[in-house]
Each structure stands twice: as structure tokens, then as C-alpha cells.
Amino acid sequence: MRAIAIISLWAALAGAALSDEAATAIGDADRGAKIFKKCQACHQVGEGAKHRIGPHLNGIFFRPAASFAGYKYSKGMRRAADSGLLWDLEGLEAFLTNPRKAVPGTKMSFAGLKKPKDRADLLAYLRQFSDNPADIPEAAPTARKVEIDLPPEVLALVGDPDFGEYLSTECTTCHQTDGDYDGIPAIIGWPTEDFVIAMHAYKQKQRDHPVMQMMAGRLSDEEIAALAAYFAGLE
Incomplete structure (x- = not known):
């Protein structure tokens, strides 16, 4: 039921992701x-x-x-x-x-x-x-570098891949884990620091994508580190 709710929210927010501001970025x-x-x-x-x-x-x-x-x-x-x-x-x-x-x-x-x-x-x-808002540059965490200030202890967190796998079901509602492109960028095999910076950029609303901002905003520092560790280990 939670996944269905997320998909519904995605559809509701899709238009917002293609706002005039995003279109002229x-x-x-x-x-x-x-x-x-x-x-x-x-x-x-x-x-x-x-x-x-x-x-x-x-x-x-x-x-x-x-x-x-x-x-x-x-x-x-x-x-x-x-x-x-x-x-x-x-x-x-x-x-x-x-x-x-x-x-x-x-x-x-x-x-x-x-x-x-x-x-x-x-x-x-x-x-x-x-095809959908996931294809705009702001949706790919490595597409446009955003520098944010993160405390060293946040970057130093070592995530638990098993916990990350448990948390990943919301991510894999949209992102594929086999690396294939299906209109939504793959998120496997990233360096953990890149993943952590990208998610915190969404969390701090330094990256423009309403669904990703919502998803990242619900995650703790430890949960982001765990997801980073899990996805980094997938090929």
C-alpha cells in the first residue's frame, strides 16, 4: 500500500517537476x-x-x-x-x-x-x-554537481548494506537494480560519497525534484548512509 501511495504521489507531483523554473535551468x-x-x-x-x-x-x-x-x-x-x-x-x-x-x-x-x-x-x-520528470537533469544525482556543506561525521558514516537493502524498496519502486535504463536513471554502483551528497542535496532542497526532495527529507543520516552502501555494492 505504501508503494502505491508513493506512485500516486509521483503522478500528482509530476507536473510540478516540469515547472517553468526547472524548464529553464x-x-x-x-x-x-x-x-x-x-x-x-x-x-x-x-x-x-x-x-x-x-x-x-x-x-x-x-x-x-x-x-x-x-x-x-x-x-x-x-x-x-x-x-x-x-x-x-x-x-x-x-x-x-x-x-x-x-x-x-x-x-x-x-x-x-x-x-x-x-x-x-x-x-x-x-x-x-x-518521457517523464525523472529524465530532467535535476533527477540524476550525478548530472549536475551541487556542492553542499556536510559535517565530516556525516560523510564518515559507514552504512549497513543489509539495512540499506531493507530500505531500498521505496527506491526500487522507480529505479531498476539491474542497471537498465527505462526512463529513470540507474542508481547502482555509485561511490558512496556521491550518493550521500546527492541525497542530502535533495534533502536540503538544493536539487530541484519534488519527489526526491520528499523521499530524502524522510531519511535520517544513517538511513542515507545505509542506502549508499547497498546501492554501491550492486553491479
């Missing part, structure tokens, strides 16, 4: 729509989008590279995928700056966007076509 989406016209010869996005010369770009945020079904990727892109390339903000930013430098052997002929504002605005536009 990267750049100007309206201006990004105009910049996307440079991409339309090869890529589609939005309802009914299909693969063309390049793959469609729906749900691109936090998707592993070369993971859209039905599209024939270049050898260079497949090599990048095998090396762990993820389309988070860092990966997308590098690729949009200079595609051939970021992914040697890519068949994408576009020279790249040299102006940081152009890249930021285009990413703000593309982010609107994620």
Missing part, C-alpha cells in the same frame, strides 16, 4: 526550438518522431549512447557506447560542441555549436521531450 527552450532547425535535416523530436539520417531524440537525457532500437549506429558510436558514454549533460555538451572530437568515427557531419548559450538553449529544448 539549462537554457532558453524557446530559443532552443529555433536552434533545433539546424538539426531537423537529420533528427526528429516530439510526438511521432522517427529515425531518419540520425536517430530521433525523444528521451535522450541519461540514455546510454547507441541504445535506440531500430537505428543503425556507426562503429564509432558503438565503440563510445561500449566505453560507457552516457547522454547526461556532460556527454551531450561535449558532443554538441564537436561531435567528431567527442566520438571519433561518428557519421554525424554537423560541425557542432561553438557558442555555450546555443548549446544550453538547445539542450533546454530537447529536455522537454523526455
